[in-house]
Amino acid sequence: MGITGASPLRLDILSWQPNRRPDCPDHVDGHRALQVRFPVLQVELEQEIPVRTALVSDIHGNLEALNVVLDDIDRRTVDRIISLGDILGYGPDPVACVDLVAERCDWSLMGNHDYGALYEPTNFNAAAEQAAYWTRAQLELEEDETAAAQRWEILGRLRVRTSFNDFLCVHGSPRRPINEYIFPEDAINSPVKMKQLFEHVPQYCLVGHTHVPGVFTDEPDFYGPEDMDDRTWKFTGEGKCIVNPGSVGQPRDLDPRSSYAILDEDAKTVEFFRLEYDIDAVVKKIYAIPELTNWLGDRLIEGR
Ligand SMILES: [Fe+2]
Numbered sequence: 001m002g003i004t005g006a007s008p009l010r011l012d013i014l015s016w017q018p019n020r021r022p023d024c025p026d027h028v029d030g031h032r033a034l035q036v037r038f039p040v041l042q043v044e045l046e047q048e049i050p051v052r053t054a055l056v057s058d059i060h061g062n063l064e065a066l067n068v069v070l071d072d073i074d075r076r077t078v079d080r081i082i083s084l085g086d087i088l089g090y091g092p093d094p095v096a097c098v099d100l101v102a103e104r105c106d107w108s109l110m111g112n113h114d115y116g117a118l119y120e121p122t123n124f125n126a127a128a129e130q131a132a133y134w135t136r137a138q139l140e141l142e143e144d145e146t147a148a149a150q151r152w153e154i155l156g157r158l159r160v161r162t163s164f165n166d167f168l169c170v171h172g173s174p175r176r177p178i179n180e181y182i183f184p185e186d187a188i189n190s191p192v193k194m195k196q197l198f199e200h201v202p203q204y205c206l207v208g209h210t211h212v213p214g215v216f217t218d219e220p221d222f223y224g225p226e227d228m229d230d231r232t233w234k235f236t237g238e239g240k241c242i243v244n245p246g247s248v249g250q251p252r253d254l255d256p257r258s259s260y261a262i263l264d265e266d267a268k269t270v271e272f273f274r275l276e277y278d279i280d281a282v283v284k285k286i287y288a289i290p291e292l293t294n295w296l297g298d299r300l301i302e303g304r
Contacts, residue, residue, distance in 0.1 A: 057260075061249065089117060109161075166203040217241055259273070
């Protein structure tokens with residue numbers, strides 16, 4: 001393992017939790033390490049030996065959905081969980097979701113709603129903006145100063161862009177990591193956009209943001225889990241791919257069940273999962289919070 005050209009302070013800022021290894025912007029367990037060079041940060045990093053990684057994204061303060069997904073992950077053989085952003089926003093339990101992600105995930109990306117609650121809402125509609133300010137207020141309500149400080153520190157360390165092995169990880173798109181959407185219809189309607197996006201992808205890319213699960217190829221084309229045998233994508237090694245595991249807390253593909261995926265780097269597959277959870281309980285919470293418009297509950301029922 002070796003890191004050059006980065007100060008201890010910089011490295012500490014890049015680490016995810018205080019008790020994790022402070023010396024690597026991409027979380028790596030030291031015992032499974034190879035050296036590679038990370039060109040953007042100009043530091044040498046350890047390359048991770050392939051593992052089974054659960055991909056969760058767009059939790060959006062939906063604690064009931066997150067708990068069901070984590071329970072399902074616990075029943076499978078998974079080495080780690082990573083979060084592709086938007087822990088916050090829309091949902092009624094942002095604080096509990098931050099704490100659970102910090103406890104269970106190796107690291108998380110910064111989504112546009114995390115950014116909105118932490119810094120400022122950007123290009124949000126009125127309902128989303130109001131939800132962002134309400135979310136920030138929930139974080140600020142914490143009376144335990146130590147807990148509050150730790151939570152702000154965790155949120156402040158959310159990664160805009162990171163990578164491991166052949167996988168670039170961003171919330172939105174590889175060229176605009178926080179805010180750009182890659183919609184399934186872009187594969188048909190926007191070939192130039194897709195070509196430009198894939199120019200930023202070394203081999204594979206993991207994204208969230210649209211709340212629609214599936215895989216983009218550089219043909220370009222899009223394959224939903226229902227288009228795949230056993231809802232499992234196989235990486236052939238030919239061409240590039242962008243993978244979206246869908247949304248844990250606010251699916252938008254007209255299937256209201258919670259969505260996540262497991263990446264298996266040994267088998268070179270991504271398997272997509274859908275899980276039912278207690279939507280009514282979440283809807284009731286949303287209806288009871290004046291700052292969260294009822295539509296945010298209704299859309300959970302409809303899956304859009
Ligand atoms: Fe989102």
